[in-house]
Amino acid sequence: MMMRLLALFTLSMAMTVHADDAQKQVPWRSDVVGVNYAQLSPDYWLAKVNEEPAPLMTQGQIQAFNQQLIDSDPHVVDPLSFYPATLDKQKLTDLIHSISSIPSSARFYADGSELSASDFKTYTDNLALDSIQSSNPVRYGMAVTREILRTFPTHERVFNQGMDTDLDRFQETGIFPGDPVAVLHASKDNQWYLVQNYHYLAWVPQSAIALSDKDTIRSYAQAEPFVVVTGSKAYTTFVPEQPQISEIQLDMGTRLPLVKAEDLPTQLYGQNPYASYMVRLPVRDEQGKLHITSALIARSQDMHVGYLPMTSKNIITQAFKFLGERYGWGHDYNGRDCTGFVGEVYKSFGMKLPRNSGEQGHGQYGLNNRFDKQSTTEQKLAVIQRMQVGDLIYIPGHVMMYLGDDNGQPYIIHDVKGLGYLDENGQMYRGTLNGVSVTPLLPLRLSETTSYVDRIYNIKRHRWPQISPATKH
Template identity: 60%
Template sequence: MLMNTKPNCKSTPWIKDYLRPIIVLITLSTYCTQTFSSNVPDITSEQLNAQYWQSKLGSNKVIDMTSEDIEKFNQQLFATNPHLVDPLSTSEVLTKAELVSKINKISSVPSSARFYADGTKLTEQDFNKYQANLNIEGIAKHNPVKFGLVSKRSALRTFPTLDRVFNKGMDLDLDRFQETAVFPGEAVSILHRSKDGNWLLVQNYNYLAWVQQSDIAIGDKSEIANYLAEKEFLVVTGSKIQTNYLPNHAHLSEVQLDMGVKLPLVSTSEQNDELYGQSTAASYQVKLPTRKPDGSLSIETALIGRTQDVHLGYLAYTPQNIISQGFKFLGERYGWGHDYNARDCTGFIGEIYKTFGILMPRNSGQQGKGKYGTNFRFNKGSTTISKLTVINDMQVGDLIYIPGHVMMYLGEEEGQPTVIHDVKGLAYWTPEGEFYQGTLNAVSVTPLIKLHLNKTTSYVDRIYNIKRLTVDSVEGL
């Protein structure tokens, strides 16, 4: 299926002897051609460019949801969906029963076996060690809740440990203690501390789990609320960017910021023409949450170069921008639960939509089964024809859900609906009648109809919802 190809490069001398007297400097140019090789059926190299799909759209003037629509959408979603919460609305005191219930919700011992990377099966004693660090005995009758801002991208974990564990199949890409990630500038409520003091049980806007305390800055609730309410802000629109390098301020220097991170801008009256030994003319000045040695919050000014992939305020929610944002992740390795400094299928979707200001639940089932948006739902009795009827009428940005996975619709090529998604496996029937099973393990562009989960079950067979987020769906929560 895969072809081994080598570039065919030729040097082209553009300099002619008779031009030498009148040309000051002309360099030799080189052109290279390379045969495209792929294990993905029916996808050409041209289709791996955002511009290819954008050219099929025409105008970029129609905005599906205005900023006011999106704000209303989020407000209604937070009010009606149990998987989205405002962490600052957390009760400031939790009873012992309430806190134990939350810990058990995330840190329960799995019913199936788990294994370390060397194949050793976790024993009861191993789980007892992790459970002991939950610090249940340290829970009081009444437990004050603290609040904080994330100062560094950090993993949210099932248990307060970085130990990696796996299912019986020993797929070392799927760490079963890895849940998701939090990002700089996000607010969290801090519910509990591990026995070793190194971990915090936190609730962000769409997840509850354990995070390393070194990545959270604890602050005053009102200060955090004011920080989040800033009207002038910068949104990261690249897959990843970094703050500027600063030689004497390591905590502000080259801080990674992922797509969708939102940081307030320093007000014009507070800006400095020179800062950290350099001019600020070519940089944005943003308010970055940092953590003092005692763990408390400090809001400091960081610099982000104006050539970085960022945007003043949220991007306009248009088909052109949806495609552009999705392709910025193309080729990034799949990261279960935001592992590998990357993201999985729902992380991929969530980060794209955050650049428009749209927030969604974390897991695919929570998204797919959620009532928000316009939903085209299917059940076990739905026919392939009924699904194809909806598929043939999809719009760019529509989200396609199968159990445990989500894809985003790009467009159609010669009658073949095409999607972009962050996906691990790849399977389909070849024209020769052979069943191909391989690996993508990355953000990939693929056809939809041809993809299979196994020899007898296609992706289309398992589609249970197609979700559309437009202005018409705001009232449909």
């Protein structure tokens, strides 16, 4: 069945495609199999979606989904309640080692030199293990800027032996303004905190975190009314001489409380705020403490009051806002990777997901169609043909989002490094995507003998109830 479908699939290898008269003026060249110019527009896919009478999940269901995820999944937590007031020495040491352990395989710097035992000692010394007390208070804070979360408290980049310098092996993920964190430890150089956000434990520069008490942080995180960033990125308005609130980057899914109508002034920082969203923005003072101040975001920015309704059309629209963004391993390069991409799309609806693809794919939440080594291609194709917009497809180390069907072929949008397929001569073609891309699913291959479909181990749909018996194939 797989071969029959592929035989019907036109491997469009023409290097220039013109979809209509308006597009004839747009130079376009592609080695991506089975994709034409028109398919790079969200409108092309939106036209295939029927009107939905109601959201796929209501806000009440999404919030219940999040709470059940926190209650049942070890990879998603409420950082403000997850830890006791203090951690004993063994517990804190174990937590540090759970993220900051010396890898079993070699690591290399960008100049090709291998990290030595002495190099790793520099990093492990900065863990400040000798400063851990018998009882260590847990503090709390909030991110005030987009920042990196790291394996060790260092900015130095290290790589595997293959020296793909896009994949910094000390890079874990990102953190965003307004994210609450538990602060567990400080580095020896006092430049980094070990923090737990809702789905990750790692090291972050102290300059990105403002300390406060749990009640203040929770009140901010739950405040209403609020706006959500619905563009790939938005920015606060420029304010002369106030860099802490000026042109702050806010990524998709960031939630910011609005200043209430009765508190709106007619002038702020020399500007009339009536044409802006006036938000409450977290900032860090010189002592590292949290303050909440007012900031403006122009109404021309891509924002939405409250979370977006979770509909098929909104899933497509949100996903396409990242189209062409460069792949960023662990939110590197001011971008995101495959799980960051799907995570931010769903965050714009208010939904939380585990950070890594394996945690998502193997998680019990959602409606799951699981496959094992005994599963046949026909069994997988039967599920693929029933997919709905927004379903997530998991292979080891990667996640893809189902976009829609075109002439009987399933298409996906995903944030991906490589490109591989069999050309018209049956030879393996290897190229690169290295960004958020639209591709067909069936032709994609990892090698001459292994397709993406061969490696699919789960197809997940986010619906309520959250946890349901997985369908095994």
